[in-house]
Amino acid sequence: MTALIIGLDGGGTSTRCVVVSETGEVAGRGRAGGANVVSVADPAANLLAALRAAMDGLDPALVAGGVFGLAGSGAERARRLAGEAWRSAGLPGHPSVVADVLVAFASATAEPDGTVLIAGTGAVAARIARWEIAAVADGHGWLVGDEGSGVWIGRRAVTAALKSLDGRAGPTVLLDRLAALGTSVGDIVSTVYAQVADSGPAWLATFAPLVDAAAREGDEAASAILDEAACRLAATARALGPGEGPLVLAGSLLTQPTELARRVRAEFGDAARPIPARDGAAGAAALALRAAFPSADLHRRVIGECA
Structure with missing residues (x-):
C-alpha cells in the first residue's frame, strides 16, 4: 500500500x-x-x-x-x-x-488566498494568504468572544426566556422550547450553570436550532437574536478588510440551510457569492x-x- x-x-x-x-x-x-x-x-x-x-x-x-x-x-x-x-x-x-x-x-477551494468565516459552536474569521493565516478576527472563546456562534445564540436564547419570565420582555416561544430547563427562573438558571459545569459551554450551542426554528415561525425574540448574530458575523469578516480570493462560509450554522445562513448571505449581498466549506x-x-x-x-x- x-x-x-x-x-x-x-x-x-x-x-x-x-x-x-x-x-x-x-x-x-x-x-x-x-x-x-x-x-x-x-x-x-x-x-x-x-x-x-x-x-x-x-x-x-x-x-x-x-x-x-x-x-x-x-x-x-x-x-x-x-x-x-x-x-x-x-x-x-x-x-x-x-x-x-x-x-x-x-x-472549499484550492485557491491559496481568500477569506473564511466560521460559525458553528464558536465563531471566527480569517484572511488566508498563500496557505497561511494572515489575519484573524474574533475566535476568542465563548466567554469573551465568538460573536454570532452557536454558543452565543444559545446564551441569548436562555436570556430571552429569563427576561420573558421575570417581566423584562414580552412573551416568546423560546420559553416553551426551553421548557426542559425548568419552568421557573431559579430552575432555569441552576440547570444552565450545572450543565455548563458538567458538559462545557459547547452545550449551549444545542439551543441554536431551536432559535432558528422559532425565527422561521416569526417569533420576535428569536428573530432579533439571529439578526444580531448575522450582523456581528458579517462585521467580524469585514474587520479583515478587502482582499483577493473567495469568501468561504464554514461551520454548521453557515453551511446548512439555516435561517442564520440566509441572513448572513444577505448581509454580504449578491456580489460576494460566498462558497460553502x-x-x-x-x-x-x-x-x-x-x-x-x-x-x-x-x-x-x-x-x-x-x-
Whole structure:
C-alpha cells in the first residue's frame, strides 16, 4: 500500500478524521465528539477516538504525515493534546497543528488566498494568504468572544426566556422550547450553570436550532437574536478588510440551510457569492498531502473525494 496521510478537524461539537493515500484516495474515516480546547470538557479523548476509528484496519507504519485543524491551535495545550493523541494511536512522527480556520478554507477551494468565516459552536474569521493565516478576527472563546456562534445564540436564547419570565420582555416561544430547563427562573438558571459545569459551554450551542426554528415561525425574540448574530458575523469578516480570493462560509450554522445562513448571505449581498466549506478533515488532509508531497497537485481531488 502507498503512504497514508491524515487530516483531522476538531470542532466544538464533533471531531472528524480522514485518512487518504498519497494519490488522494480515501482509505479511512473516523468521527468522535468535539475537540475545541476552549469549550469541550475532554478534547484529548475525542481526538484519539476519531484517529483510531479512521485508522481501523490500516497500518500505522505507512503514515507519512498529518495535519490537525484545531480551534485555539496557537496555544501550547492544543499542540500537546494533538501530540499525545497521535502517539497514543501508535502513529510515527508527529502531526502539524494549524487553526481550524485554515482547514475550513482549504476544504472549499484550492485557491491559496481568500477569506473564511466560521460559525458553528464558536465563531471566527480569517484572511488566508498563500496557505497561511494572515489575519484573524474574533475566535476568542465563548466567554469573551465568538460573536454570532452557536454558543452565543444559545446564551441569548436562555436570556430571552429569563427576561420573558421575570417581566423584562414580552412573551416568546423560546420559553416553551426551553421548557426542559425548568419552568421557573431559579430552575432555569441552576440547570444552565450545572450543565455548563458538567458538559462545557459547547452545550449551549444545542439551543441554536431551536432559535432558528422559532425565527422561521416569526417569533420576535428569536428573530432579533439571529439578526444580531448575522450582523456581528458579517462585521467580524469585514474587520479583515478587502482582499483577493473567495469568501468561504464554514461551520454548521453557515453551511446548512439555516435561517442564520440566509441572513448572513444577505448581509454580504449578491456580489460576494460566498462558497460553502466542505469537510474540514478533507481540508486538513489536502494540506498534509501538500506538505508531504509538494510536487503533487491533488488538493481538488482530495476535497472532492471527501465531499
